[in-house]
Amino acid sequence: MSDNRPSPHPLPWLARPAARTWRCAPAPTEVRAFHAALPGYSPTRLVELPSIADELGVGRVFVKDESRRLGLPAFKVLGASWAIHRVLAEHPESAGGVEAPGHLTLIAATDGNHGRAVAQMARLLGQRAHIFVPRGVHPRAVAAIAAEQAQVTEVAGPYDEAVHHATEAAGAPHTVLVQDTGWPGYERIPGWIVEGYATLCAEIDEQLAAHAVTSGPDLVAVPVGVGSLAQAVVTHYRSRPSGRAPALLSVEPANAACVLRSLALGEPVSVTTGHTLMAGLNCGTPSGLAWPHLHGGLDAAVAVTDADSIRAADRLAGLGVSSGPCGAATLAGTRAALTGTGREERRTALGLDANSVVVLLSTEGTDANPHATAAH
Numbered sequence: 001m002s003d004n005r006p007s008p009h010p011l012p013w014l015a016r017p018a019a020r021t022w023r024c025a026p027a028p029t030e031v032r033a034f035h036a037a038l039p040g041y042s043p044t045r046l047v048e049l050p051s052i053a054d055e056l057g058v059g060r061v062f063v064k065d066e067s068r069r070l071g072l073p074a075f076k077v078l079g080a081s082w083a084i085h086r087v088l089a090e091h092p093e094s095a096g097g098v099e100a101p102g103h104l105t106l107i108a109a110t111d112g113n114h115g116r117a118v119a120q121m122a123r124l125l126g127q128r129a130h131i132f133v134p135r136g137v138h139p140r141a142v143a144a145i146a147a148e149q150a151q152v153t154e155v156a157g158p159y160d161e162a163v164h165h166a167t168e169a170a171g172a173p174h175t176v177l178v179q180d181t182g183w184p185g186y187e188r189i190p191g192w193i194v195e196g197y198a199t200l201c202a203e204i205d206e207q208l209a210a211h212a213v214t215s216g217p218d219l220v221a222v223p224v225g226v227g228s229l230a231q232a233v234v235t236h237y238r239s240r241p242s243g244r245a246p247a248l249l250s251v252e253p254a255n256a257a258c259v260l261r262s263l264a265l266g267e268p269v270s271v272t273t274g275h276t277l278m279a280g281l282n283c284g285t286p287s288g289l290a291w292p293h294l295h296g297g298l299d300a301a302v303a304v305t306d307a308d309s310i311r312a313a314d315r316l317a318g319l320g321v322s323s324g325p326c327g328a329a330t331l332a333g334t335r336a337a338l339t340g341t342g343r344e345e346r347r348t349a350l351g352l353d354a355n356s357v358v359v360l361l362s363t364e365g366t367d368a369n370p371h372a373t374a375a376h
Contacts, residue, residue: 011336012254012303014263015349020247022296026239027198027232031082035199038081040070044200046207046359049319052331056338057347059355060213063331064204067322067365072120074113074280074327074364075200079180079228082196083189084121087176105130105175109155109162111225111280112141113368114180119148130169134162137279141368158273159225159283181226182289190228190289197232204359217246218356221330223363224250224259224301225283227290233361234297247299247350251333253278257303259286259294266295277306280326280364300337300350308332316362327362334360 035041045065053061066075084106091104105128108118115131122129129150133142134157146152153169155162163179167186170177182190208216222233230250237246250259255274262268270285286294306325312335313328323331337346347353 011340011342012257012260013300013337013346014260014302015300015346016263016298017349019297019299020245020351022238023241024235024238024293024296027195027235031195031198032202034082034085035078035196038070043203043207044069044075046204046211047319047321048211049321051319052315053358056334056358057354058218058338058352058358060211061358061360062208062211062217063316063321063323063360063362064200065321065323066200066327066361066363067367072113072117073367074117075197075229076113076180077117077120078199079193079196080114080117080121080178083178083192084118084125086192087178087189088125088127091176103127103174105172106178107166107170107175108132108178108180109134109159109166110137110145111159111282112137112145113280113364115150116141116145116148118178119145119150123149130175132162132166132169134159134282136275136282141279160270160285180228181283181285181287184288187289190287194228194232194235194289197229198236200361201233201236208357208359213357215244216357217359218352219247219249219334219350219358220361221249221251221334221358222361223278223281223326223329224252225256225281226285226287227259227294228287229361229363230259230298231287231290231293234293238293238297247352248297249333249337249350250294250298250301251329252301252303253281253309253329254303254305256282256284257301258284259298260301260303262286262291263295263298263301277325278309278329280324280368281329300346302333302337304329304332304336308336313366317366321362322365322367323362324364324366324368326368327364330360330362334358
């Protein structure tokens with residue numbers, strides 16, 4: 001059976017032709033040096049997949065494989081490590097490691113990967129962690145957070161409710177909320193998390209150059225939950241004063257497409273989320289901190305089904321890339337955009353042709369979010 005079966009429903013898609021001219025300030029340059037100094041750091045691999053390029057009708061396709069990042073199966077530790085580094089710099093009395101363990105409790109809500117990253121960094125730095133987990137997160141992902149010696153509170157409601165509980169808990173003494181979504185009055189720490197993701201983009205620049213792609217990609221597809229990684233990607237590619245700017249495509253679950261809905265309305269709105277295997281993207285409200293970048297710099301947004309994402313994960317596995325449903329969403333979304341009914345209009349909106357270079361961000365491995373394979 002074909003791996004690119006068309007959806008029987010109209011494609012949830014939005015194109016925004018003015019986004020490629022939008023500009024913003026760059027990320028701090030010291031983030032990459034910080035990560036490079038961490039024990040166990042090495043750039044994650046950028047894998048070229050010619051068979052996917054043939055399928056999509058483009059010149060070259062690369063996948064940024066975040067299935068193993070600083071010992072964890074997802075990219076989130078890049079943001080958590082930088083933000084916690086900045087937090088502890090403001091609390092020098094807590095940075096004594098084993099001499100002063102647990103002075104701070106680091107609190108976060110998570111769909112899995114961010115919370116595990118916060119918990120791991122807290123453990124390594126002699127602090128405590130309290131992680132709030134919404135419904136729908138795989139039990140193995142919850143167990144992995146607890147294995148980092150974190151206190152775990154499971155919330156019966158969706159992600160937004162878990163954020164509410166975490167925020168309330170962070171009102172206690174000697175606690176700090178380390179959340180990867182921002183709102184009015186809570187922007188500095190989410191901003192540090194976004195800065196941490198800049199390392200991923202810098203690595204892609206260097207790796208593409210090593211593959212003789214000197215002018216950068218033509219399309220970058222990024223999975224979106226609240227939009228923090230997408231904010232980092234927009235910042236990276238829209239902060240360049242000159243040169244060709246790539247198209248930037250966000251991909252969300254059809255049951256939690258808060259960014260697509262917000263872009264369609266021109267203002268951030270919340271949506272009621274449903275169940276999705278793309279647990280890390282199951283978010284109902286865009287980050288207030290990310291929103292200006294998403295609204296300004298995203299060329300297009302698309303939403304995909306669980307079945308689309310699982311088929312994409314299976315295809316990537318067959319090509320040697322470990323990708324959970326969230327990571328594989330970018331292949332599913334790019335496949336939906338560049339193939340099927342209406343593809344010529346969508347390809348034109350993205351500025352793509354048979355020679356274009358596409359980068360897909362695969363943000364998690366299968367260990368981060370276990371899932372069943374698609375039926376064949």
